[in-house]
Amino acid sequence: MKIGKLILEGTPLFLAPMEDVTYKSFRWMCKKYGADVMYTEFVSSEALVRDVKKSKQKMVLFDFDRPVAIQIYGHNIDSMVRAAQVAEELQPDFIDINFGCPMKKIIRHGAGAAMLRDLPKMQQMAAEIVKAVKVPVTAKTRLGWDKNDKPIVEAALRLQDAGIAALAIHGRTREQLYTGVADWTLIGEVKNHPQIQIPIIGNGDITGGEKAKNLLEQTGVDALMIGRPAIGRPWIFREVKHYLQTGETLPSPTVAEVVENVKEQMQLNLEWKDNERSAILMMRRHFAKYFPGLPNFRELKIKLLRAETNTEVTGILDEIVERYGSVRPVYEE
Structure with a gap:
């Protein structure tokens, strides 16, 4: 798959961006065990615009990280554009927009998964950011707001039209948070939609090699993203790769x-x-x-x-x- 000029062979495994988790030492451990693409913790656009030191520290990149993305979130388009420009100065391989975080402290300001309730604004924000930077821009989102509001297909088409280079989809709604079972069906609908040309990255409930293979077979996604199952188990990337290549399950470490x-x-x-x-x-x-x-x-x-x-x-x-x-x-x- 390709993200701009970045070419990733086979079925690449992405480490999902997670606040207070995907900092330097954890990224190092996941890279050691086979994660192909890294993300920083997500960073507030408003904090970047205000030049908050702690937020800037989250964006510091290291040689081992690459390829790596800086993920930003926010609700104000002008602030998000400026944040993307600040992030670009650190030379990530691409910039990612967080349209999926379900946490109250994020959505109460209209950011993260709250953007799924205003698709025109989501599209406009993505388009403005794409125009403002030279590096590729990607996005991560969810199926929708709740069980009665799952606009992911329309959202994907709008983001593609905005110039997004790839889209990661978590197979849950905002309402679900991280509970229940991820629904891969709609991820597959996006991937196999005749108008979708950008790479689609599947995320949610990838807890081992067998589930990874099932997600691939069910949806045909271009890549897989692993988040919470990697906490305390960074070798899951090695285990998934081994299973996809051999069909064998590696024993857990002692x-x-x-x-x-x-x-x-x-x-x-x-x-x-x-x-x-x-x-x-x-x-x-x-x-x-x-x-x-x-x-x-x-x-x-x-x-x-x-x-x-x-x-x-x-x-x-x-x-x-x-x-x-x-x-x-x-x-x-």
């Missing part, structure tokens, strides 16, 4: 192997952040996901989530290895 990865990610955070506490706080969401299905693990998990220093974290991780080293965590399939 707890001892998982711990080595956790320590690597933790060390990257320590090197990247300006203080130890910040590095640990960034890891807590990942700590909560790294060891699913272990028996009698609650006490150790709580200790890990409450740890305040890297010495504490390392000691708890070593204790986890002593108790569970050869056990394999149980991941959702």
Whole structure:
């Protein structure tokens, strides 16, 4: 598939943009295990226009990231255009517009998935951004607002007309948030619509190789995007690729192997952040996901989530290895 001049071979795997998740160390872990395309955390256009330091830090790119996109969100077209121009200065491979975030703090301002309720404005915003920058512009969205309002086919056609170079579709509505089952049927309708020429990226419920293959066969999408299932399991990209190539399911890593990865990610955070506490706080969401299905693990998990220093974290991780080293965590399939 192609995004502008960027050519991606086979069925590329995209790491979905996620706030407070897809920062440097996690992107590194996912790239290590085979993610083909990275995204930054999504960045507020209003914050960029105001030159907020924290938001600009989210857009810092690294050599290992590429190919990589900076994702922006907002409701004001002028601010979004300016944000795209600011993002372009950092030389991403493409810029992505967030038309899919379902969280209240985003949609209450008319951004993210709220744009699905105003398709003409969505189209105008995309068109203005495309005109304002030289790098390709893509978008990510959902099926619609709720079960009675799923305008994804019209939205895709409008975005294509606006000049969007590729479209990622999460198979849920805004109302669903991240609950229920992703509906791949409408993703397939978009991909196979006779007027759709741009690449379509399928997203939602890709928890393993078999589901990835099913999504591909059902919809014919050009690429797959994995988000929350990669938290605590960055090797899912390796597992999916192996299954797509061989039809075989790789065994999950042992707890001892998982711990080595956790320590690597933790060390990257320590090197990247300006203080130890910040590095640990960034890891807590990942700590909560790294060891699913272990028996009698609650006490150790709580200790890990409450740890305040890297010495504490390392000691708890070593204790986890002593108790569970050869056990394999149980991941959702």
